[in-house]
Amino acid sequence: MDTLMTPTTFTPVEAVVGGLLVALSATLLMLSLGRIAGISGMLARATAMTPGPRAWPLAFLLAMILAAGVTFWFTPLSFPLREGFSPAWLVAGGLLVGYGTAMGSGCTSGHGVCGMARLSRRSIVATLVFMLTALVTVFVVRHFIGAGA
Amino acid sequence: MIRVIWAAIAGALFGAGLVVSGLANPNKVLGFLDLAGAWDPSLLVMMGTAVIGTGIGFRLVWRRQSPLCDREYHVPSARSVDQRLVTGAVLFGLGWGLTGYCPGPALTALVIHPSEGVWFVGALLAGAAIRYRQTRH
Numbered sequence: 001m002d003t004l005m006t007p008t009t010f011t012p013v014e015a016v017v018g019g020l021l022v023a024l025s026a027t028l029l030m031l032s033l034g035r036i037a038g039i040s041g042m043l044a045r046a047t048a049m050t051p052g053p054r055a056w057p058l059a060f061l062l063a064m065i066l067a068a069g070v071t072f073w074f075t076p077l078s079f080p081l082r083e084g085f086s087p088a089w090l091v092a093g094g095l096l097v098g099y100g101t102a103m104g105s106g107c108t109s110g111h112g113v114c115g116m117a118r119l120s121r122r123s124i125v126a127t128l129v130f131m132l133t134a135l136v137t138v139f140v141v142r143h144f145i146g147a148g149a
Numbered sequence: 150m151i152r153v154i155w156a157a158i159a160g161a162l163f164g165a166g167l168v169v170s171g172l173a174n175p176n177k178v179l180g181f182l183d184l185a186g187a188w189d190p191s192l193l194v195m196m197g198t199a200v201i202g203t204g205i206g207f208r209l210v211w212r213r214q215s216p217l218c219d220r221e222y223h224v225p226s227a228r229s230v231d232q233r234l235v236t237g238a239v240l241f242g243l244g245w246g247l248t249g250y251c252p253g254p255a256l257t258a259l260v261i262h263p264s265e266g267v268w269f270v271g272a273l274l275a276g277a278a279i280r281y282r283q284t285r286h
Contacts, residue, residue, distance in 0.1 A: 007187035008177040015194035018170020022195075023202025025162035030207055032155035034216030034223050037163060039253040040277070047274065049281045056156040061256060063160030064167075068257035071168040079174040081262045082249075089247055090268035094255070096244030097269075098276025101252060104237020105225070108172075108251040109163075111238075112196060117203035118224065125230045126238040133242025138182040141247065 006080065014077070026114055029060070038110025039064075040101035049102075104130075152218050164257060170195040173257045175249025175265075182246055 026037040033056060042057035044050040072078045101107040104126055106115065111130075115123020171177040171191055180189035215221055245251050250258065250269050258266030 006176045008171070008174070008180045008189045008191070010189055011171060011191045012194050015170050015191040016198050018166045018168075018172065019195040019198025020202055021162050021166030021169060022199040023206055025159045025166065026199075026203045027206025027210060028155065028162070029159040030216065030222065031210045031213075032159070032217045033152055034219045034221060036224065037159060039251075039256070043252060043256070043274075044277055044281065049277055056152050059153040060156040060160035060163070063157035064164035064253065065256050065260055067161035067164035068168050068173055069164075069260035071165045072173070072257075072261045077168055079171065079177070082176055082265065085175075085248075085265060087268045090250075090265055091272040093244040093248030093250060094269040094272025095276040095279075096240050096247070097250065097252060097255070098244075098273035098278075099280045100237045100240030100242070100244060100276075102237070102277040102280035104234050104241055105227075107241060107253075108196075108245075109253055113199045113203055114207075115225075116200045117207055119204075120225070122225075122227060122230055122234055126234055129235055129238035130242035130245065133239050134182050134246035135184060137243050137246025138179055139185055142179075142183055143185050 006082070008079075022109075022113060026109075026117070036110055036114045038106050038114060040107040041105070041110055044102065100130075155218060163253070166199075167254055167257055168261075172251075173254045173261060175254070175258075178245075178249040178251075178254070182249075 029035050029037045037060070039061070042060055045052050046054055046058040046061055048054060097107070106123065106126060111123040111126040116127055167173040172195060177189060177191060180187060181192040210216070211222070248269060252273060255266065255269045255273055259270055260266075
């Protein structure tokens, strides 16, 4: 189970640079299209689960995936991939994240970054709730149940 | 066409930011969420920087009457904190804490770590589809 709990080190410079890239992205999307950079919302639009134009959300998401892949595979910024993580957990987690972000109208980007930046009361509440739930979940799984995940 | 190009530029910056910051690494996310373990505060720094930077950026942008490629800004107008918002956030936090993936990093895992990404993203789409189907009628 050790491989599933690989500790990572504090990387403040990378964290600040990455945070600035996300801030620049959100700012440019607001400047150009007047839209919130919320991944769950864009994914729902791009896959026609919610109505509206599909081209721009699809372009954002495809460019995001491509740029992440290029950054990971062709720069020294890659990280060791997790091994042995159960597909059943991934499916359970994916269902919860998909259902929950659709129900709560947003995720880490829409509520956590853009909504917090707007000082939206809904987003501040949503962010506190999903952060707290995730902290408790990790605590229970790692220190109470003692599972490697 | 110009709208698609702007969206792609913004998306590329976002995707690079996810990898540079480490948010695309579920081990790092779980290390950040594990306050009682070997806590890695990197993502607190990342989120703090992103929120403050976006806050400044949005306020500069909003000095303009309208965005470059649209007549108006599309900012969510809902104000009320209701049960759907809170329940949805709880379910999302549960799935995030179980796996270390939120939607953006999960999508990037399709190319970074496909053996995890395909499972998670398939289920993510199914979960969202179930929810939107419920609310359609």
